[in-house]
Amino acid sequence: MKFGGTSLADVKCIRHVASHIKREWTAGQDLAVIVSAMGGETNRLVALTAACGGNPDPAEYDVVVASGEQVTAGLLAMVLQGMGVPARSWAGRQVPIQTSGDHARARIEDIDVTPIKDGWARKEVSIIPGFQGFSPQGRLTTLGRGGSDTSAVAVAAALNAPCDIYTDVEGVFTTDPRVVPEARKLDRITYEEMLELAAQGAKVLQTRSVELALANNVPLQVRLSFADPAHAPQGTIVCDEDEIVEQQRVSGIAFSQDEAKITLLGVADEPGIAGKILGALADASVNVDMIVQNVSEDGRVTDFTFTVGKADLERAVGAIESAQDRVSYRELMSESGVAKISVVGIGMRAHAGVARTMFDALATAGINIQVISTSEIKISVLIDARETERAVKALHSAYGLDQA
């Protein structure tokens, strides 16, 4: 079980979570529980590190920001004990959760679950702070923001157990219900689709955790924390394709407004030019998402368009401008008022016409497509950010995802 920060926002929430754990424990389940920090706490700690210096030592950053999960782990163990449920907290180094030495973005390398299983033999619930592990040098590490999902899936994989992710929504929806009230909760979704939805902006699960679940075949369920237990709705099960009977062409629609677009006009159309542009960006640690290079009409100059995260826009422009000795162009245009809309569905591999439905629906709504990018189970388009809501609604309806 993994509980997120909104599920552990205060002592009342922690008691609610403990009651749920007690029910499962009373029913005879062996439980390992991964916890996030109290809602808002990690932001507070990150802000403290930011106030302490522009470029903090990631090892010390980890010491500071990992403390939030340590607090909730101890508090939850206390509350469980008070309810008569044997419980103890295990710090990352105690389990142990061995990671790489890449502070602030460490990878889990090995988990020894012996102490957790020993605890189960004593009917003890193990509480593990998410997000943290320790390095080969014996120092505390963190897995990067949202890393508690990854901790949970990794512990579940090591225990050969299913993983329930408890959160503040009922499950995975066809799109964000705050934007499209007709959005439906999905009963099942494949790992691959969940991965694309997470990568394209759906915030329900961290991308790395889904990759890890896919790689280790961990049965994953996304569930609501605060449901009335007597009428607890089923969440969304993330599973293999063959466990889903009726496959939709499109399972969900994700969107992200954290995008920015850069266009280089009049780029010399010569072999290796794309590599030079992307190399300059990679050197500046800018991740590029969508890339379009127009066919040049005269065979001499062309236009080159790509998207980056909005937070990286300034760095990306700087990187291109200072690479003018290698990359020549006539003009650089940048724009941050763009949104990426993605339709995702494993069924689109077998069904023709999925792309056409998308383009038709957007055209009917009078929404202009700026850039297109596709993968085997996903089509993404870049549009004016002000059209986000209308686009998502039009697509949700066009693919028949609206609730009956």
Next chain:
Amino acid sequence: MKFGGTSLADVKCIRHVASHIKREWTAGQDLAVIVSAMGGETNRLVALTAACGGNPDPAEYDVVVASGEQVTAGLLAMVLQGMGVPARSWAGRQVPIQTSGDHARARIEDIDVTPIKDGWARKEVSIIPGFQGFSPQGRLTTLGRGGSDTSAVAVAAALNAPCDIYTDVEGVFTTDPRVVPEARKLDRITYEEMLELAAQGAKVLQTRSVELALANNVPLQVRLSFADPAHAPQGTIVCDEDEIVEQQRVSGIAFSQDEAKITLLGVADEPGIAGKILGALADASVNVDMIVQNVSEDGRVTDFTFTVGKADLERAVGAIESAQDRVSYRELMSESGVAKISVVGIGMRAHAGVARTMFDALATAGINIQVISTSEIKISVLIDARETERAVKALHSAYGLDQA
């Protein structure tokens, strides 16, 4: 060096502390720095544990409350690095600081300072969260409230180094300057006097840390954190008696209003009765401070008076009432509106008349003494709490402690 919570209350304070460390480091000092949690943070964490259950598991309590020092240690290391001073934080288990397994009140048993000395060889400042260590079972432990002073003295003893305690006052005063404006800062005070002052209510140092400094002969200095470095006043040096040239009869006056008094009237005057009363209180984990048993006039019944911490009053009364099968008495009277005033001075061993000066001064001020208790270098009296300020002022003047 040890910095308390008010010296680390926010990022601005942490920067100030770092500037001071940098000056000492630049001057060629090898430094280990012990830090408290940000002011108020430990109270916040303790309140969270209290809200999570009436009788929390002390092992989980430690996991939660030790996190505050972890945060300041990481932040201070970051700020120092940003100033060009090599620094790293060491958790209790990393140093390691080995303690007993008594969670929430662990005793330090062994400190291996090799990593700190290795750091010095690299010109690195070691930052160590105070208050924490780890148990023989490998779990995080804490030393009890105010334990960061004890951490600092223990690390200094292991390093065979002097220990500077930086705090929000200029040093140790003859009494609290907020009560007596004429109070003087002491240039030197003996370990024994500091111990009595701390035990009798002066809040400048934790009692255990002074005991540890005395036992290991650690030179201790109490200093102001926020002084202008160019005109930094000397603090108070806590040292052996033979290092003090002019010994006063009385060095300081401490007071505490956290006291309560219980009187048992009509107690059977028989051998072992005091042991039975104190045994009942010890069974309820109530610490008794002052004890007075009157001489009985008729040889059959007597009165028995003792004081306890105000927070323990209810538990103490309950313990006596439920021990009526062993302890018979006519009536129990309890009062929490009392204060304990103590005059402390190693010189009183050699000077007669110190007690008489005290009683005369209080009588002249019309203040009634309820209970008296003495040790070799201390006289304490219990009075009406409303007379505290007048009593302390009268005694401060009577012993010639007022500033010239």
